[in-house]
Amino acid sequence: SQQGEEDPQALSIQEGENATMNCSYKTSINNLQWYRQNSGRGLVHLILIRSNEREKHSGRLRVTLDTSKKSSSLLITASRAADTASYFCATDGSGGYNKLIFGAGTRLAVHP
């Protein structure tokens, strides 16, 4: 079963605007990761944030993690048309193999 929910399910913005996607999860985690998927393609790893971290940056990406609320957000600043994709958060499950449980995803459309 899926670990969490993401909102919004779909987001449509203009180039240059910021895009914020949220992810909630249900159980304790070691880390949370964000992935990007272009239509019909594989996943690209964007960023990993550990449970003892609150914020992390990578280029135009900013990820926050609030373990008390079991939620995370992904902010893409100064969006570009090439950012159009689906974005998924994934949390590690229990056990020793780092199983990833994916959220439902947010479909982002950036219009030129």
Next chain:
Amino acid sequence: GAVVSQHPSWVICKSGTSVKIECRSLDFQATTMFWYRQFPKQSLMLMATSNEGSKATYEQGVEKDKFLINHASLTLSTLTVTSAHPEDSSFYICSAQPTTDTQYFGPGTRLTVL
């Protein structure tokens, strides 16, 4: 670095036949590989965890006799969909994990069963 390939990228088969999908880590060794299934406009659902040299661990609800997984080496895992039916049509994605926390995903294989 950290490239994972899948073959084939797409396959169309007749109902009742078996299909094998390969997942390879090209530039690193992966003790653990994972197989996911994704329906259109939905998220990835973990099917099984594959460990080199041992039996795969299947998620609840996934038929192990239907989806045969073999992790023959540290760079290759295969998923065989046996006696495929139209409801098995889906996008199958593998991932490989080196010693770090990050999983690296293959480009996926689209299976269509007629």
